Amino acid sequence: MPFIKIDLFEGRTEEQKIELAREVTDVVSRIAKAPKENIHVFINDMPEGTYYPHGEMKKKG
Numbered sequence: 001m002p003f004i005k006i007d008l009f010e011g012r013t014e015e016q017k018i019e020l021a022r023e024v025t026d027v028v029s030r031i032a033k034a035p036k037e038n039i040h041v042f043i044n045d046m047p048e049g050t051y052y053p054h055g056e057m058k059k060k061g
Helices: 014-032
Strands: 003-009 040-048
Touching: 003 014, 014 040
Parallel strands: 003 040
Antiparallel strands: none
8 A cells, every 4th residue: 555745845736736646646556556546645735944954944946
């Protein structure tokens, strides 16, 4: 049962997230030979100020 977690800065539309989840599900299903009903996609909208690569705050864009 594949679980896919996607972290993105917030700001995508609901339609964009739905399309992303569908496309990722299709690819994982095809490559991993997993039934689509067993694939779970989690999209985490990260607010600005929550990501610090190398100790520095990363801003959107």
